[in-house]
Amino acid sequence: MGALRLLLLLVFAISVGSAPAQAERRVALIIGNSAYKSVPRLANPVNDATLVGGMFKRAGFESVDIRLDVSAAEMRRALREFAGRTRDAEVAVVYYAGHGIELDGNNYLIPIDATLETDGDVLDETVALDRALFAIESAKQLRLVILDACRDNPFARTMKRTVASRAVGRGLAKIEPTSPNTMIAFAAKAGSTASDGDSKNSPFSTALVERLPTPGLDLRKAFGFVRDDVLKNTGYKQEPYVYGSLGGDDVPLVPAKPAAAPGPQASPQDAVRRDYELALQAGEKDAWQAFLRTYPDGFYADLAKVQLKKITAEEVRAAAADKAQQAEEEKARLAADRAKKTDQEKAAAAAKAAEDARLAAEKAKQIEETKAAAAEQRRKDAEAAVAKALADKQAAEKALADRIASDKAAADQFARLAAEKKNQIDSEQKVAAVAPTSSQPSLSPQETARLVQSELRRVGCLSAAADGDWNASSQRSLSTFNKYAGTKFDAKLASFEALDAIKAKTGRVCPLVCDHGFRADGNACVKIACRAGYRVNDDNECEKPLEKSSVGSRTDTRRDTDRKRAEETSTKPESRSSGQMYCSDTGCRPMRPGCRISYSMNGVAVNRAIEVCN
Numbered sequence: 083m084g085a086l087r088l089l090l091l092l093v094f095a096i097s098v099g100s101a102p103a104q105a106e107r108r109v110a111l112i113i114g115n116s117a118y119k120s121v122p123r124l125a126n127p128v129n130d131a132t133l134v135g136g137m138f139k140r141a142g143f144e145s146v147d148i149r150l151d152v153s154a155a156e157m158r159r160a161l162r163e164f165a166g167r168t169r170d171a172e173v174a175v176v177y178y179a180g181h182g183i184e185l186d187g188n189n190y191l192i193p194i195d196a197t198l199e200t201d202g203d204v205l206d207e208t209v210a211l212d213r214a215l216f217a218i219e220s221a222k223q224l225r226l227v228i229l230d231a232c233r234d235n236p237f238a239r240t241m242k243r244t245v246a247s248r249a250v251g252r253g254l255a256k257i258e259p260t261s262p263n264t265m266i267a268f269a270a271k272a273g274s275t276a277s278d279g280d281s282k283n284s285p286f287s288t289a290l291v292e293r294l295p296t297p298g299l300d301l302r303k304a305f306g307f308v309r310d311d312v313l314k315n316t317g318y319k320q321e322p323y324v325y326g327s328l329g330g331d332d333v334p335l336v337p338a339k340p341a342a343a344p345g346p347q348a349s350p351q352d353a354v355r356r357d358y359e360l361a362l363q364a365g366e367k368d369a370w371q372a373f374l375r376t377y378p379d380g381f382y383a384d385l386a387k388v389q390l391k392k393i394t395a396e397e398v399r400a401a402a403a404d405k406a407q408q409a410e411e412e413k414a415r416l417a418a419d420r421a422k423k424t425d426q427e428k429a430a431a432a433a434k435a436a437e438d439a440r441l442a443a444e445k446a447k448q449i450e451e452t453k454a455a456a457a458e459q460r461r462k463d464a465e466a467a468v469a470k471a472l473a474d475k476q477a478a479e480k481a482l483a484d485r486i487a488s489d490k491a492a493a494d495q496f497a498r499l500a501a502e503k504k505n506q507i508d509s510e511q512k513v514a515a516v517a518p519t520s521s522q523p524s525l526s527p528q529e530t531a532r533l534v535q536s537e538l539r540r541v542g543c544l545s546a547a548a549d550g551d552w553n554a555s556s557q558r559s560l561s562t563f564n565k566y567a568g569t570k571f572d573a574k575l576a577s578f579e580a581l582d583a584i585k586a587k588t589g590r591v592c593p594l595v596c597d598h599g600f601r602a603d604g605n606a607c608v609k610i611a612c613r614a615g616y617r618v619n620d621d622n623e624c625e626k627p628l629e630k631s632s633v634g635s636r637t638d639t640r641r642d643t644d645r646k647r648a649e650e651t652s653t654k655p656e657s658r659s660s661g662q663m664y665c666s667d668t669g670c671r672p673m674r675p676g677c678r679i680s681y682s683m684n685g686v687a688v689n690r691a692i693e694v695c696n
Contacts, residue, residue: 106223108173109145110138111164113191115180117151120197121236127179130230130287134177137291141336143175154193157209165217174221175228176214179287182231183208183238184255191231198237202244215259215266224333225264226301229254230286232269232276257325265326267305269312277320285315286322298338302328306356314469358382367393381464388450388457395450399443406436531556531576537584538563543592552576559592566591593679594670595662598622602663602670622672664693 114131116124128150135148145167149160161176168174181192183204190208192198198207211227218225232253241250256272259265269276269286276286289311293304302324309322354377361369370390377383413429525533528550535556538544543566544559557573560580564571567587571580596607599618612624619625663670664679673679677695 106172108143109167109171110143110175112148113178114150115194118194126284129282130179130284133283133291134287137295141295151194153195154207157193161213161217168218169220171221172223174218175226177228179230181235182254183235185250187255189254198241200242200244219261228267230269234275259326265324268323271321271323277316285312294335297336298334300332300334354382385457385461388454392450392454395447399447402440402443406440409433409436534576534581541587541591562592
């Protein structure tokens with residue numbers, strides 16, 4: 083495979099030896115023009131020049147001269163000074179980002195002070211690309227020019243033509259360097275424009291900074307990776323291109339690091355594709371035959387066979403054209419020599435046959451060219467399909483991440499709504515204190531009932547919701563309040579006097595009554611949970627059941643006697659456990675059997691609750 087690549091490169095390149103990396107002297111000139119005076123400012127060239135200049139510095143270049151927003155005079159001076167630094171350098175690089183223009187097949191770099199009112203101003207106000215090539219001509223090993231100047235040029239739209247036939251192209255023109263070991267890299271293929279992109283840097287400069295400094299990576303491969311990255315990032319709208327030739331040895335921008343361990347190998351299909359593209363650039367029959375000898379089968383082999391048929395058809399057409407020309411010359415010679423009529427007829431017939439053969443060959447060539455174009459299109463479609471599959475996979479992963487985020491947001495929304503519902507329920511149980519006034523507020527009976535119900539809920543006398551309906555449950559609650567607070571309000575009516583009296587109570591008035599097996603916890607009854615082996619007794623306390631024994635102790639006998647006595651008197655209301663809780667300043671506990679709650683009175687108000695036992 084290495085021999086094949088060398089053969090393909092020899093078709094269009096001149097071999098050059100590479101000097102030791104440690105002895106190389108490498109210099110670079112970086113120019114970025116954004117602040118044009120006659121046309122709108124470009125966003126990225128200054129950022130791109132700064133980014134690429136930093137990349138060359140990190141790559142170990144001895145001299146990196148960065149010039150930003152330069153005029154025509156400054157650009158010429160910078161190239162003149164750079165030419166002096168390249169005389170003893172092995173590698174010389176010129177990078178330019180900004181506007182460029184093509185006039186009559188020649189390329190020019192546009193400084194920021196150019197106006198270019200007419201096509202004749204191009205020669206005076208711009209700097210020819212040949213001037214940059216002249217500046218790097220002294221470099222011994224590598225001469226590299228990188229142009230990110232294929233943008234849509236506003237000068238070309240407003241420029242007046244002094245000669246109607248003078249051509250001002252779109253983008254830059256194709257160029258073939260005359261000096262060996264020279265490469266010119268365009269951000270976009272000749273005749274097309276490049277994109278600035280939507281970010282701080284253009285897609286071309288971003289790919290350059292990522293690919294060129296790879297240690298040990300040959301520049302031709304590096305620019306191939308740059309091409310792939312830009313195509314992918316621009317939706318296959320912009321294709322960088324490289325012109326020129328290098329020798330057979332690898333020429334990396336950064337020398338390879340000592341290999342510590344074998345690394346991952348490149349995909350074999352990538353190598354086949356790169357060799358196919360090298361053969362395609364060579365365009366020679368020998369190159370395609372060498373490719374097929376190395377790769378006799380596969381997708382790219384079929385494409386190579388199509389290209390080989392195309393070249394063969396062209397050779398047949400050229401041979402037929404030569405024979406037709408020779409027949410015409412022979413016919414003319416016979417006529418000049420006044421040959422016999424039969425000889426002239428034979429010559430005419432031969433000429434006609436040759437012409438027919440030429441036409442047939444021409445038609446065959448066109449057919450093969452059509453097949454070759456179709457095969458090349460299939461190759462591009464296959465590569466585009468791979469890129470689309472990768473994009474679809476990334477889109478699916480993003481959709482999954484978005485769905486997970488959406489589910490989380492929905493869960494958070496549900497939790498928030500639940501918290502708001504809880505706060506609403508809590509707020510319904512609280513009513514702000516209303517300051518007493520000299521006159522009764524103008525409220526409807528339903529609103530007054532709702533306020534009284536809310537206050538009865540607060541002092542523990544009403545368990546139903548405060549809905550404004552003064553029903554039997556609300557009347558029983560007010561009667562209960564009268565009982566424990568010592569008041570005598572009419573239970574059938576929700577009055578403002580009752581409301582003021584209930585508001586005056588700062589704590590619970592009606593005791594919390596819990597069933598057997600439950601205990602009071604604040605304003606709620608909570609089921610009593612005993613540990614394993616214990617149960618709730620009649621006093622609502624956890625105790626361990628007695629074990630049955632034939633001979634009991636005196637304590638067990640007394641306990642049994644007490645239980646029997648309690649059972650005998652259980653028919654009396656005061657002896658049974660009522661399930662009520664007695665609450666005092668020290669806390670709440672279940673009432674003892676045979677006891678009840680009584681209230682001491684202080685005037686008309688309740689002083690405190692006491693437990694009275696028989």
